[in-house]
Amino acid sequence: MNLLLSLLLVCQTSQTSQTSQTRQTYRTSWPRAVVAYSVVPGLVWPGAGHFCTGDDDGAKKLSWWGLAGLGLAAAGGIPLMLTNSSRHATWLPVSALWLGAGTFVTAKLADWFGTALGGTGARAAPTPPWEVQAGLLWTDDPLTDVHALGTLSARTHWRNWHAAASAELAPSGEDRRLLLRLGRRFGLPAAGSTDPAADAPDGSFWEASAGVSDWRFGEDPVRLTTFELWIEHRRDLAGVHPTLAGSFVQAGLGFGLEFAGYPGMDTFGDRELSRLALGYFEYGVFLGQGAGEVAFYYDQRHDTRAGGLMLHISGDGPAGAVGLRGRHRLTGRRGSDAGGGWFLTWDAARGAHWVVQLGLGWQGGSW
């Protein structure tokens, strides 16, 4: 109760002090009080941080954003609860549950970002037409001796088409994973643009894609072939509210079919089929004028090297993994166009296992 009263007092004091300020002045320079609002009230309800700084418009948007997340999570969670997770109702409510939770969490992160920084003005890097990358992957999976793998990947964008291929290879040959993906992007129209298929200048997009992966691993050999379908969306938040400029959200929803082969299964027809609920959401910030981005993410899928989170509580299993990833342009003209240059990527995921990746790549200029 004392904590609640303190929060209300802090909030009230803030609103009084803000009344003499212009409500359009969103940028802040990390005053302690504002940081406190962003962290503490933002944890209570998305938009509370903006409300405490006098940004009612931002607070309203974030509140609706958070409410939409809660509603979606409830739409998924209530049927699961009422049916005791019936086998007849799974993909849709499970997906709605985590996507709703993700919507709520990203609203809270946006509240934190907007209140603490008031928008950075950083913007997305243009999508390079092609890129290649090599790197290393490390995992702490205790059930295997294979902890370090090499990675190779290539990606290209041609008009609205997007193709990607990657490989993860263990030096011993005991672990080998190959992935292919083909997608089509539907860029959001730029302001005043008459070409709805063109990439929006802020990098927002919708993408529908299909992928396949083939993975062999294990002392007792396992072979997994997975086919998957995705719909993904990235939204540059500069267009949502000024305080959120410099950040973005991205989410993907998918469905997969996994064909698992075990020792003694010689043909594809012998393999066992599993349905997979795929999806992720992330909240990220842009660095400089196209210098890169850093993002916090949640990945619902359990068939990765990281697997799902183990909180070491009763009922582990359904949760996915969380992680941080980044991409940084090392050379080339930043932001002005998609000129060629070196870039660095990193990714640290925590599920049942830690998985850390580091990559160095070259991105090409215009076709």
Next chain:
Amino acid sequence: MVRVRLLSSPLLGLRHQGAASSLLLFGLLFLLALPACLNEPSERIDNDRRVGHAELAGVLRVDVDEGLATVRELTAAGVTLWAQAPEIAGVIEAWAGLTAPWRLTLENALPDAELTATVDGSALAATSIPGARPTQRIWEFAARPDGPVRFAVTAPDAADPAPYRIVYVSDLHHGEGPTVEIFSRINQDAAPVNGEPAVRFVLCGGDLTHRGTQGELDPFLADLATLNIPFYTAAGNHDVGWDTADLWAATMGRANFHFAFRGVHFTVLDTAGSTVDPTAFSWLRTWLDAGRDAIHVFVAHVPPLDPVGERNAGFSSRTTAHRLLAALASAGVDLTLYGHIHSHYAFSNAGIPAHISGGGISEGERGDGIGVHYLTIDLDPSGTIAPLVTVVPVE
């Protein structure tokens, strides 16, 4: 709030380090805050190593082979064990503090179990005393032994190659299901036919109670006392997921164990944490080798893979699940039995017949057409007939 500079320009734009570093800080704190210690499989590994070994200074020391019985009580009047297998063996060392006559009490025993005891290879006479229930066996020794007592509790039909029947039940969640009615129904099935026991023992997939506390376990054990045949159980997430692993070890015994009975091997693995501890996995490989040429039944609470994949009420990591299943398939395991999901599913994992039977709770999965139930399993040690599983509804 502390601004962190994990990376410096050119990795981060100078003007925007604040945004990136705050997100990094949030993310790192979140990632590092994840591990807790309520349901830690490695803690149960340590307990497994201790189960079956206890000493009362100056009075008694007991060491049960393979830890297949937990030492419930050590006093000047003897020892009480809780068996986790039909047949157990071990060594009892007695010292001056032991008063004669003294007793070996075995709870959760086969009703027809027999004891042999030797000291330096010479038989030690023991008198069988009627227990309070069929599964309580008591043997009384007239004098304090001169040396370590090697004892073995065996079944009279241990060498019988004929098929036999067991029962599998899971997710009793005592207080949330008709536990006594289930045990009563099993007793009916287990009633001897022509003097032969119709069901030898019950295997359980875990989740005996909701929270696994002493206050919940005691009433469960009181009801379990009405069961006329032994009850060997896996640990469920509700049993050991609330910082109750020590109580589980002291009361029910090991979370990972293996035994053989009449030519059939049984392996019970701790998957209550939705994973397998690497030490348990190494034990498993030893047990799989031991049962490679025999009928082998595998029991675990959380199934490695949920047959409804998108629900993922299985392992947190599907790769861990696949590694486990591949090991079972390589070793020729014949039947896998799971719990955790409150319904019945018959499916195949890694080509091995699998059953999820979380039918001990009243409020099961809706719309599945399956209520409270258990399974009977007919096992043919010769392997001529594959394990036959039958669903038995409990009205």
